[in-house]
Amino acid sequence: MHSEHDIDDSGILLEQVNLALQTATPLRVQGSNSKAFLGRIVAGETLDTRSHRGIVSYDPTELVITARCGTPLAELAEVLDEAQQMLPCEPPSFGGDATVGGMIASGLSGPRRPWSGSVRDFVLGTRIITGHGKHLRFGGEVMKNVAGYDMSRLMAGSYGTLGVITEVSLKVLPKPRQCLSISLEMDSDRALLCLAEWGQQPLPISGACHDGQRLHLRLEGGESSVAAAHDRLGGELLDSSYWSHLNEHRLSFFDEGQPIWRLSLPQNTPNIHLPGEQLIDWGGAQRWLKSYGEPSFIREVAYELGGHVTCYSHGLIDNPFQPLPDALMRYHRNLKQQLDPQGIFNPGRLYAEL
Known part of the structure; x- marks a missing residue:
């Protein structure tokens, strides 16, 4: 070709x-x-x-x-x-x-x-x-x-x-035969609990993001399994373009001039309290943080939870990626x-x- x-x-x-x-x-x-x-x-x-x-x-x-x-x-x-x-x-x-x-x-x-x-x-x-x-x-x-x-x-x-x-x-x-996106009104604590519970069940979820007010879900798979999941979960229909806007950082969350941080965390990490606004992605394993918070504090919080942080705002700090422990840096070198x-x-x- x-x-x-x-x-x-x-x-x-x-x-x-x-x-x-x-x-x-x-x-x-x-x-x-x-x-x-x-x-x-x-x-x-x-x-x-x-x-x-x-x-x-x-x-x-x-x-x-x-x-x-x-x-x-x-x-x-x-x-x-x-x-x-x-x-x-x-x-x-x-x-x-x-x-x-x-x-x-x-x-x-x-x-x-x-x-x-x-x-x-x-x-x-x-x-x-x-x-x-x-x-x-x-x-x-x-x-x-x-x-x-x-x-x-x-x-x-x-x-x-x-x-x-x-x-x-x-x-x-x-490509999946059927794709449907829905939106449910709930707070972030409830959303994280639901996602942990649904993660143990055979639901055809392929996208889960909470914006502070609503949990957005993408259901993908066979027609019957998607329809059954939609019947069970309910919610309002969501335009499927939401996922590409999230992926390409075209949501309004990413608009303003505040520094953007990406926190990569273990699955089922509970809500974390950091200064600024958060967008919960990957069913909770990825958190986008818009914050003027102290970089060392943000890193420390993520590290203590078993995760790591990347700064997505160019030039804000000298080391945008999480500093490596000495032993790991030796391997890299x-x-x-x-x-x-x-x-x-x-x-x-x-x-x-x-």
């Missing part, structure tokens, strides 16, 4: 990496830069992956698609849509120009994440340009092709610090040293020490 946009520019990217290695030039690896607000600022020469694009292969019967890193996510979604299939983890685009490579590098997933899995869970194989100037293939196009160290999944959430992803094979799934010995890929994007 090829289009007029289908371009293999891997040779040019490899040349640019090798030149950077020879001249010890740091590289700022990016696609459309739609996630520029996440992480620390990188000083380096831009390596733009968008010219290396196109669907390499897609067999709907095998539920696997392989695409180059510069392929727009929108193009991938369109191709899958024609076959009534989807990438279940719902990666956000933040503006519409996001690329497949950026999706893997950031590892961000949408509202369906707790029920379907994360971006990492759908990565079967990758091609990567390493810090040794080699273009290598890892993994394959089948789920069982995972032996030893899983390099491909390691790239998910690495923010371009370990190598340049040039190609990725992804597991996809059929060793890994960076193995894969990028000269430290040319997105230096400092995740942490100053990397």
Whole structure:
């Protein structure tokens, strides 16, 4: 499957990496830069992956698609849509120009994440340009092709610090036959109790978000199971575009100028009291916080609950990602040293020490 946009520019990217290695030039690896607000600022020469694009292969019967890193996510979604299939983890685009490579590098997933899995869970194989100037293939196009160290999944959430992803094979799934969204009036304490209870039952929930006044639910699956769940739960019908607005941060909650924090917490964490406004997502496992609160206090609260925090407001603090314990940082540094010995890929994007 090829289009007029289908371009293999891997040779040019490899040349640019090798030149950077020879001249010890740091590289700022990016696609459309739609996630520029996440992480620390990188000083380096831009390596733009968008010219290396196109669907390499897609067999709907095998539920696997392989695409180059510069392929727009929108193009991938369109191709899958024609076959009534989807990438279940719902990666956000933040503006519409996001690329497949950026999706893997950031590892961000949408509202369906707790029920379907994360971006990492759908990565079967990758091609990567390493810090040794080699273009290598890892993994394959089948789920069982995972032996030893899983390099491909390691790239998910690495923010371009370990190598340049040039190609990725992804597991996809059929779209649900029926999708219905409902809204129920209840406070956040009640919503969290209900979600904990419903989580033990075979309800076809694939999205759960509480905005302070109402609990919004998405039901997906077979027609009869969705209808039965709707009969049981009741509620008002909700426009299904709510979920994409939530995923792309287009809800009014994200509008104002206050700093935005993402708290990732264990399932069934009760209500947490922090200064500012909260949006409860992922059935409670993800909380969006709009707050001028002290960063160290917000982090401490999340850490004590067994979670971690990311600052989504660029430039607010020097380390937007949760600081790592010493032992874990040592692992990260060793890994960076193995894969990028000269430290040319997105230096400092995740942490100053990397």
